Amino acid sequence: MFSTRLLFRTIRPVSVRLGSTLAFLETAGGQITPASLSTVTAATQIGDPITVLLVGAGSMEAAKQAYKLPSVQKIIVSESEKYNHYLPEEVSPLVVKLLKENSGFKHFLVPASTAGKNFLPRVGAVLDLQPLSEIIKVVSADTFVRPTYAGNAVLTVKSKDDVILASVRPSAFEPAAEESTATSASVEEVDYVKSGNKTEFISEKLITSERPDLSSAKVVVSGGRGLKSKEEFDQLLYPLADKLNASVGASRAAVDAGFCDNSLQVGQTGKVIAPNLYIAVGISGAIQHLAGMKDSKVIVAINKDEEAPIFNVSDVGLVGDLLDIIPELTKKL
Numbered sequence: 001m002f003s004t005r006l007l008f009r010t011i012r013p014v015s016v017r018l019g020s021t022l023a024f025l026e027t028a029g030g031q032i033t034p035a036s037l038s039t040v041t042a043a044t045q046i047g048d049p050i051t052v053l054l055v056g057a058g059s060m061e062a063a064k065q066a067y068k069l070p071s072v073q074k075i076i077v078s079e080s081e082k083y084n085h086y087l088p089e090e091v092s093p094l095v096v097k098l099l100k101e102n103s104g105f106k107h108f109l110v111p112a113s114t115a116g117k118n119f120l121p122r123v124g125a126v127l128d129l130q131p132l133s134e135i136i137k138v139v140s141a142d143t144f145v146r147p148t149y150a151g152n153a154v155l156t157v158k159s160k161d162d163v164i165l166a167s168v169r170p171s172a173f174e175p176a177a178e179e180s181t182a183t184s185a186s187v188e189e190v191d192y193v194k195s196g197n198k199t200e201f202i203s204e205k206l207i208t209s210e211r212p213d214l215s216s217a218k219v220v221v222s223g224g225r226g227l228k229s230k231e232e233f234d235q236l237l238y239p240l241a242d243k244l245n246a247s248v249g250a251s252r253a254a255v256d257a258g259f260c261d262n263s264l265q266v267g268q269t270g271k272v273i274a275p276n277l278y279i280a281v282g283i284s285g286a287i288q289h290l291a292g293m294k295d296s297k298v299i300v301a302i303n304k305d306e307e308a309p310i311f312n313v314s315d316v317g318l319v320g321d322l323l324d325i326i327p328e329l330t331k332k333l
């Protein structure tokens, strides 16, 4: 039985075995996010025992889940409310302290989420280490593959840093599955590390949706400028997405034209996703858009221009007017 009361507060620094990986896991509503579970998978591929770091509201609840993750030997938790919104000014001093006090940590991994991308460079700057951004493959403990030039080239990089810092592209690693029985991981609760932070969290405005989360959805229906208006976007894409239990995405042109919220943007400056099925509707296939979806398992493109570059990466191409094709497809489904 797991009881949060069984946890104990450390009065001495956290100690870890030589050759461990520290993985920062984000939570939402007390659950470890899918992007963080992918980070655990990347950590298991490095091969060392894993210590996970959970901070802020819901982290104690999420520790119950962390117990069941593969290779996790230690769970470090700090429930201080200062960590609630993962402000980089607050989170990075804690991470720096843990890395400085434990020479056993050879890697520090974060999901390449907004939070992870926000504080990792800060940790790197303080410790004079060079973070590797958005790794997509673990070749060995010191060698990783990461994309560059909006995904048009991939680099294989070898790090000589004593502690290798890396953000993990979630779409490149399957989320770690929970094991049926809990591991014997130990849990240590650590205190808030004073930061001297002068910024304050005021509020956040989140778009809530019943649909699967865009970052981890298995099926995504995405709309572009070809949809012409917000009305067309809403009236054509959402019924199709409903039939497929899909999440809805968009090109930047669709976002800029006000067809939808910018949290739906897929691409170089939006979300990078790799669903099982990606349906691109009225999207030309600019490289910046492809950077966010070209690793999808099956790509269906619907476009009236048979020369549109999206057809170069699609498995199924439908040349025609989306005003005819989408209602017909939705009806048939």
Ligand SMILES: Cc1cc2nc3c(=O)[nH]c(=O)nc-3n(C[C@H](O)[C@H](O)[C@H](O)COP(=O)(O)OP(=O)(O)OC[C@H]3O[C@@H](n4cnc5c(N)ncnc54)[C@H](O)[C@@H]3O)c2cc1C
Pocket: 223, 224, 225, 226, 227, 250, 251, 252, 253, 254, 265, 266, 267, 268, 269, 270, 271, 281, 282, 283, 284, 285, 286, 287, 288, 289, 292, 302, 303, 304, 305, 308, 320, 321, 322, 323
């Ligand atoms: C630094 C930088 C970062 C960027 N980041 C991103 C990013 O993250 N994501 C992103 O998407 N873009 C990004 N862009 C923008 C990108 O270059 C393109 O401008 C954008 O992707 C185009 O969106 P689109 O395909 O919807 O529009 P368009 O290129 O205008 O394509 C519309 C398509 O709809 C088709 N169409 C029109 N009417 C119909 C119809 N009735 N039926 C069927 N098809 C129809 C047309 O044939 C056309 O192919 C970025 C650009 C820069 C410079």
